[in-house]
Amino acid sequence: MKFEFHDTKLASLFGFTDDIKKNKNNFSSNSGNIQILWNRNEIPILLCIDGLTITLLPNQLVTTAYLQHVSFSKTKASLTAFLFNRPFYCINDHDSEVSCNGILFFGTQDLPIITIPVEQERKFNVLFEVFEEEFSTSDKIQGDMLQMLLKRLIIMCTRLAKEQLIVRTLDNEQIDVVRKFNVLVDTHFKTKRKVSDYAELLFKSPKTLSNLFAIYNQKSPQQIILESLALEAKRLISFTDKQNQEIAFELGFNDPAHFSRFFKKMTGHSPSRFRETVVLSN
Known part of the structure; x- marks a missing residue:
C-alpha cells in the first residue's frame, strides 16, 4: 500500500505507506523529507539511523528528519511510514500549534522512540484508517484535510513524548526551554x-541551562553541543565523499x-580511522 499527495506548484509532498522499505524510492521526492515510522507488527523491527541499529518494538514510533540517514537493510517486516516535506507542513512555522520541535524533530537528545499505550492503540489505528479513507477522495481540499490529519498525528505523538521522554519534575515553561535549546543547537552548532x-x-543564564539539563538528563548543555558537532562529522564521513579537510572547514x-x-x-578514533571502519563495515 502506497499513497501520495503531491502539489507540483508548491513542490509539497505527503506520503503514506505500510511498507517503507518496499516503497521508499517510489515517492516523487526522496530528499528533504521528515518521517514518522510506526511498527504496527506483533514482532520487533530493526532499522539503522545514522549508522546506529535500533529496535522498534510493536506499537512504537520513531521520528527522523532529513538530516538523518535511515537504512532499512535490517528491516525484515513491513514498517508503516508517514513522510512529508517542508512545503507541505513546516515544523518551524507550525510549532506554536503542535509544540513538537526539539522533542519529536530536530532535537539533540537520543532518538525519540515513543510507545503507544494499550489504551490509546484504538485512537492511533482509527487515525490510520482515516488517512486511508482520505486518499480515496481526490478533490481540491484533499491537501488541507491531510495537513489536518498530520497535525493530529503529530500532536498525539508529542503528548506521548512529553510523558515518556521528559521527566515529570519539569514544568511546561522548563520543557519549552529544553525544546528551544535543542532546536537552536541543531541550527547553530557549526x-x-x-x-x-x-x-x-x-535570555537565560548559562547556570540556569546547566541546572535545567541536570534535571532533564545526565548530559550537560556543553556536551550536547559537542556531541551534535561530532554526530554531523560522522555523518559527513560516512555518507559523503568529502575529505577530512573539507569536513573540518564545513564544521x-x-x-x-x-x-x-x-x-x-x-x-576514540581519528577521522581517517573512522572512515576505514565505515568502509570495512560496508
Whole structure:
C-alpha cells in the first residue's frame, strides 16, 4: 500500500505507506523529507539511523528528519511510514500549534522512540484508517484535510513524548526551554560552541541551562553541543565523499588538525580511522 499527495506548484509532498522499505524510492521526492515510522507488527523491527541499529518494538514510533540517514537493510517486516516535506507542513512555522520541535524533530537528545499505550492503540489505528479513507477522495481540499490529519498525528505523538521522554519534575515553561535549546543547537552548532551563546539567545543564564539539563538528563548543555558537532562529522564521513579537510572547514574548524583532535576525543578514533571502519563495515 502506497499513497501520495503531491502539489507540483508548491513542490509539497505527503506520503503514506505500510511498507517503507518496499516503497521508499517510489515517492516523487526522496530528499528533504521528515518521517514518522510506526511498527504496527506483533514482532520487533530493526532499522539503522545514522549508522546506529535500533529496535522498534510493536506499537512504537520513531521520528527522523532529513538530516538523518535511515537504512532499512535490517528491516525484515513491513514498517508503516508517514513522510512529508517542508512545503507541505513546516515544523518551524507550525510549532506554536503542535509544540513538537526539539522533542519529536530536530532535537539533540537520543532518538525519540515513543510507545503507544494499550489504551490509546484504538485512537492511533482509527487515525490510520482515516488517512486511508482520505486518499480515496481526490478533490481540491484533499491537501488541507491531510495537513489536518498530520497535525493530529503529530500532536498525539508529542503528548506521548512529553510523558515518556521528559521527566515529570519539569514544568511546561522548563520543557519549552529544553525544546528551544535543542532546536537552536541543531541550527547553530557549526558556529556556536559555547553554552553562553545559547543562554543569550534564550535570555537565560548559562547556570540556569546547566541546572535545567541536570534535571532533564545526565548530559550537560556543553556536551550536547559537542556531541551534535561530532554526530554531523560522522555523518559527513560516512555518507559523503568529502575529505577530512573539507569536513573540518564545513564544521567551522580553521585548522584540520584541531578537527582531528576534537573528533578523536569525541569518538576514540581519528577521522581517517573512522572512515576505514565505515568502509570495512560496508
